[in-house]
Amino acid sequence: MSKVALIVFSKDRAMQLDALLQTIEKYGKDFFRTNVRIIYKATALRFRAGYELVRQDHPHAEFLEEIDLKADILSSMSDDYICMNSDDDLYCNPLPDPAVIEKALISDTACFSLRLGLNIDYCHTMDSPIEMPRYEECGGFIKWNWAEGKYDFGYPLSIVGHVFRTSFIKELTESIEFRNPNFYEERLQTCSGKIPPKMASMILSCNYGVPVNLTNDSHKNRNGITHSYGLKELNDRLLGGERIDITNIPTVVRAAQTEIEYVFRKA
Numbered sequence: 407m408s409k410v411a412l413i414v415f416s417k418d419r420a421m422q423l424d425a426l427l428q429t430i431e432k433y434g435k436d437f438f439r440t441n442v443r444i445i446y447k448a449t450a451l452r453f454r455a456g457y458e459l460v461r462q463d464h465p466h467a468e469f470l471e472e473i474d475l476k477a478d479i480l481s482s483m484s485d486d487y488i489c490m491n492s493d494d495d496l497y498c499n500p501l502p503d504p505a506v507i508e509k510a511l512i513s514d515t516a517c518f519s520l521r522l523g524l525n526i527d528y529c530h531t532m533d534s535p536i537e538m539p540r541y542e543e544c545g546g547f548i549k550w551n552w553a554e555g556k557y558d559f560g561y562p563l564s565i566v567g568h569v570f571r572t573s574f575i576k577e578l579t580e581s582i583e584f585r586n587p588n589f590y591e592e593r594l595q596t597c598s599g600k601i602p603p604k605m606a607s608m609i610l611s612c613n614y615g616v617p618v619n620l621t622n623d624s625h626k627n628r629n630g631i632t633h634s635y636g637l638k639e640l641n642d643r644l645l646g647g648e649r650i651d652i653t654n655i656p657t658v659v660r661a662a663q664t665e666i667e668y669v670f671r672k673a
Contacts, residue, residue, distance in 0.1 A: 408508045409485035410569060411441035414467075415587040416493035417621040418449055420456030421640040425650035425668075427464045429497035432652065433612065437501035438489070442467040443482045445475070446493075456641045463673075475586065479579060487511065488572045489520065490565040492587070492615060498657045499612045502546070510547055510606040511571050521567035521662040522558060523611035524548070529557040530617065530663035531627065544606070552605045558662050562605050563594040567613040567662070574601075588622050615663045633665045649673045 412430075416423045423444065430438060444467055448454035461469050472478055487507055501520065510518050529536045536557045541550040552562045562568070563578075565587060578601075582593040618635045620627060651671040656664065 408487060408504050409441060410438055410487045410489055410504050410507060411483070411485040411572070412438045412443070413479065413482045413488065413490045414442070414444045414493055414495075415490070415565075416444055416446040416457075418447070418453045418637045419493045419619075419621060419640070420453065420460045421644040421648075421650060422616070423457075423493040424460045424463065424644065425652055426491060426493060426495050426497070427460070427467060428650075428652045429655075431464075431466075433497040433499060434501040437504060441485055444469045444493075445472050445478050445482065446470070447472045452645065453637075453641055456644050459644060475590070476579065476584060479590070480576065483572050483576045483579070486572060487569050488575055489567070489569045491613070492566050494616050494618070495521075495567060495613055496616060496652070496655055497613050498655060498659070499608075499610055501612050502608060506547055506608075507569055510544065510549070511569070514602050515549065515604040515606050516552065516562040516574075516602045517564075517568040517570050517605055518547075519562075519564075519568050519605055519607040519611075520613040521564075521611050521615070522605070522607040524609055525611055525658055526558065526660065526662060528661040530661045530665070532557055543609075547606055547608055549604050549606045551603050553603065555605070559605070562601060563591070563598060565591045565594070566615055586622055588627075611659065611662070614659050614661070616666055617663050618665055618668075631665060633667050635668065643670060647673050 539550045539554040541548045552560050578597045584590040584593045648670045651669045
C-alpha cells in the first residue's frame with residue numbers, strides 16, 4: 407500500500423502544534439501512519455520548553471530542529487507521497503484511504519488538496535468570496551483545472567494541506583532557494599508553468615488553517631481579525647498545563663483559513 411508522509415513547519419507555536427497533532431491522531435493516524443516529522447524553530451528557552459512538552463505528549467512524531475530549512479525539508483521527504491502542514495492547521499474530518507490519493511495523483515494532477523472541497527466558498531487571505539470552478543466527480547473525490555480556479559482553487563503549489571507525489575515536489579524543491587516556509591511557498595510559484603494542469607480534493611474538506619497569530623516578519627499574512635492569541639500567551643498556557651480542546655472545533659468550514667475561538671482544557 408502506498409504511504410503518505412507528513413512534514414509540519416513550526417515556529418514558537420508549540421500549543422497550536424499540539425492541537426494539530428491531536429487532530430491527526432483523531433482523524434489521520436492511519437493516513438500518515440508513523441511518518442510525521444516536525445521541523446521546528448524556538449526563538450527563546452520558554453518556547454523550547456513548550457516543544458519538549460509536546461514531544462513527550464506525542465512520541466509518534468519525530469522532531470527536527472531547523473538548521474538549514476531546504477536541507478531539512480529534502481531529508482524529510484520520504485515514502486510515495488508527501489503532505490505538508492503549518493503548525494496552526496487542524497484536521498476536522500476523517501482522511502481518505504491512501505489508495506484514493508494514489509488513484510487521484512496521476513500524471514495530469516499536481517496535488518490532492520485536503521483543505522479544499524465543495525464547502526469552500528470564501529478566501530480568508532484575500533477577504534473575498536470564491537466559486538468552485540467546473541469539476542468532475544471521480545468516485546469519492548473531485549478534480550478541476552487549476553488555471554480556471556480563483557485564489558485557493560487556482561493555487562496548486564501551496565505547502566499547507568496539499569499532498570504531492572514525493573518525486574514531483576522534491577524535484578521542484580531542489581530547483582529553488584528560500585529561507586523560511588513563506589519564501590518556500592512563494593518560490594514554488596515560479597515553477598507553476600511546468601506542473602500538471604489539474605488539482606483534486608475530497609468533496610468535503612478535511613483540514614483548515616487557523617490564522618490567529620503570526621510568527622514571521624517577512625510576510626504579513628492576514629490574521630487575528632476576529633480572534634487573536636499571542637505567541638507568548640499560548641506558550642505560557644501550555645507550560646501552565648493547558649491544551650487546546652479539539653472536541654468541539656468546527657468540522658465544516660467555508661474557508662481554507664478559518665479563525666476560530668480556542669477552548670482550553672487541563673492536560
